[in-house]
Amino acid sequence: MIDDLALNLAYLPLQLSRNKLTHTIEAADPALTSRAGLKYFLTLLVPDFPFSSTFEELHTSEGRETPVDVQGGLQRFAGAVFRYNRGRGGKLDGLLTYAKPRRQQNVLSLSLSQTMAFCLREGIQGGEPAVDVENTLPKRYVIKAGLANEDFVAYGDTFFTSWQSGARQFLTWQPNYKRVAYAQEEYLYFLLNFSPAPQQLRLRVQWYQADGTASGASTVLTLDNPLLMSVVACPVGASVLALPTEAARYDVWLSNEANKRLSEVRSYWLDDTHTPYDRSILFVNSLGGWDTLRLTGQGQRTLTVAQQVADVERPAGAGVDFSELLVVQTEGEYTLQVSTGYFRSDAAAYLRYLDELLLSEEMYLITDKGHRPLQLLTNSVVDAIDDADLVARTFSFRILDTVENYSDLPPTEPAPLRPMAWRGVNLGHVLDAFGKRTGKLVFQRLERIYADDNSLVKPYTVKPNVQGDPDYVPPITDSSIEPGSTPYPSAAISRAGTFLRATCASGYLGGPATIVIAAGRYGAETEGTADERAEAEYASRNTQATADASGSCTLNNTPVHLAIHHQIPMNVHVVIANGLYGPVVSLRVNDTELVGNSTGQSPPIVNRSVATLMPGTYNILARVQYNNTPRHPCRLRLVGKNREITVTTDGFYLFENVVVNSADSPLTVEVLNL
Template identity: 25%
Template structure:
């Protein structure tokens, strides 16, 4: 492999070839090749270049490339003598006869050079100039010596690169490992004028969203003659008024055409945010932001009140205006609705209307849905965030019933439950938080209201929901149990029956379930079956109402029960519910089947079926054909059953029902949950029927036919 060293740039070039035992030297373009054995040859040099005087040796060159060679010259010639065999050559022992001795070490084979990248000073009189050097060629490592303006030559730093330089001429001398040097001169210049800058007196916008900001500008730098001003948002005046909060950039140009760009931020006070929590007819405000100062906020309600929080408000819309200590205001609308809970199967709307929608570009509304995870634990969790655009009037309507319905589950009591239980899974507390979102880009505003309401699993028909008669007249006048069954019902002694009751008063703290028994001899016996304390409006309670569940046979064992009635009373024994009547059926029935079904109001009703029925098993199997080997036995069969099960269907035709009973069974026909109660256990299934006659004007008694499909049976076990 060739190895090259440069003695002087473009003067002497020496090439060694270790593999071939040769080396050569080129002086002034004349190349002479030497054997590694002892050999002396003369190479013609340029007399004018090397000549100093005729009596002295002008140059001596000492070569080190893993070998040593003596090189010397006289008046016109350069002599190179290889003193020994191989690559170990004797050095020049005495340099006293030579005017100049140069030692060169083998290197990369390229000439020493320096690349320069500079940055001039940006400000007149400044010191932000830079010089970055990139050395190439020669033999690393390199050393550096700088000569700075006004300083002694070579007295400057010894670093490669320079930063923080003022204007002036800088010289750097680079030396490589062979002692070869290379110098470079760099001139750092500065502008004729100082940069154009400006200071500003900033008046920040006082209230959030207001246009009370201002900028008063004082430019400096450049030639002092400023010809144009151009702001990033369009205006060309020097000073600005009527500004909203934001960043404003100004380009200033002087008469020489030089420009300077400066920016300022106009700030604003924090927005006043109002969160109004509505709990029944009470409103609690939480206010943050603005400048409350030492005096705090002041409050002004549209009905004249100056209180912060409100209680016992009549239904309606109220506007609250909050003012901080420097006069900034914020408004919010609080809606107090007529008290009612919501059914999850009917629309649960939130209607919103923006104030001054024409001033709000890209207007949309946000609605958050929060549901309480555990009843009365205040651990509300966000289950949805909805966003809808505003219509041409600046309004929108959210409907959240589907979201809330997914949070509810039916409450099925244990078989023949004998205590009152609160059906927590059927109802939930929730609230909605909403705000406007507008601007470029659109930014949400403050959330202004949170309404705590109750939602109940169930719903009304479209017609009755539209009329709103359930809440306005039926509920307050009838005070019903949550079932559409007729108030009079015939039941068997072992038939499970439940009534679902919702307290409809904020002042009701407890209630009692009253039962009156009528015996076959015409006498009666009244007693308090249950007392329930610590109740709240819109909770739903499951109350046992069956003969055995109430233990009616134990009240007066010597008498025979004929019927009983149940109602609810509150304070001072005032009745606060309708009365339900039960008649005990005493006739013998060979087969009774009890179906508990989820009704449209969130409770479970019981359907007793004594009509004819058939139980059908439809077997299903997955089979594989066997491979028959040579020694196949016929007793093994040809088919292997991999999987086999039966689909069990109970086909039922009910006993005749009266017209009002049959019509009420529409709830059974459309129920999403039907459970067969047999041998004190529940069996889930699906009711299927093509058509159901629930009203026939030509007949007073009609039956209902349906199929009840039970889960698939993979194994058989009798009732144990």
């Protein structure tokens, strides 16, 4: 039986490094007397090594603000826009690397190189009076992944929060119910961007016989205390999972230590059909996972050799076997042309999925001697065809190593000339699911040394110390550390949600639920990180279901006053700040004036109606008058109703079909600067 979903997970956002990332610095104070010489700066701060809590400056960009847009007296201050990552090969993307699985990997492993924390620091200088401000924004995360442009517009900021909270997708777009050979290398990658983080990650499997009889779920591989924001690589080939020969299909998924499911379920059919040609390409996909494309069609390998020769002067009396041309260099390269074979099911989806291969940055031919790097020579593919029947495609590859000699030895692992080992450096705390200390310490990085004398290997070589790596150094216990302690506990949250209860009885008005997260629920080793996780939990609990379960219900029969809050200070009819003529505003309902002519005061006041309205739906008409020109443009905002109108001239402006409830009193129209 497939595990039940883990509930109440709070998903944290990440930026996509393979897409263009921009940041806008808000415009400096519009009241500056001069904006000449105004400069904006954006500094990018990154960790000094993977998952480090110490940040260093990577780059500072200088820019200018977009010129103030003036149209008919309307002024718009757009600020300065910076593109701090240009997509593939950008400042952030270039710092991240993919984590290819090892040949025939049979353990869960973590990748710390595909995600990274970073900070943006804003700066503004210049202008009159002189401005000199600096502001470091809260920490963000980025992943070496990307979406198609048309999807990035809609999902760029929410893919790893709102989308993943429902889909729990592995990092792949390959169609489900894939056909695989028993011995085929197959992998799934998964991002751990939710809290509470699992204390143990379990790869679970359930297999089925041809008649549909299920085996029941079992745990095949485990990984303890995975790091938040790391990427886990899961080998899911049938041979690694040790499935029995009678298995016809199997499901895989990830669960936590309580066997609560964290991921989607991926299903595979075992293909026992005899295929005379069987090759596999391992390639990185757009989400940063590694997919295997099985090629069962005919193929051919071609060796192309190029030789360089030099002229040699023939000596007097040289024999017939003397060559006047000497071959000084012989190099060759292999090219491989191979067909996918016909797709047996879901051909249209697989045809579209082949786009991933053409867009891939890294790919390898899986052989019995290892993963051989490839370059795809094919640069186009027909990825959609109406009313397709049998579908297959042919691709050409270049094997990216130089051929200078021939041999045909059996596979074996190379032995180093001098034995080497790895030594731990940079001890850090092992944290529990809520970011608190467990009483254990673990080395964050490993450096390479010679095993015979512990001296450093030159050049200096270092890598992260992560679970699943064959050189992983496990944690050690430190009795001086109190389990559950933390230097930076999260602050308490007691805040109303943004959804209103929809299950109240007739005559009652639904209110929000108060979401409470106790102080110290989360911990962290850096300031602010625990609060981020608490805020993520608040966001995950801020739902309509929460409001319907525990939101308030109040009687909705109290009359409501209307009001105008004119926030543009005026001297009679003239705006104090610029000398333009300001708006005079009144409110009417059903041809009755409820709030009379209101002008801006200093300080602003609220002009409240004497008459009231019973709860219901109304058309509220705002009349705006200017005493003369030039006019000061404004906007009218109906508080609490997400309704706003831009005003640039005299006239009547209608807020149509406004639902008025007792809790709105006084229902206020604000008069604001643009």
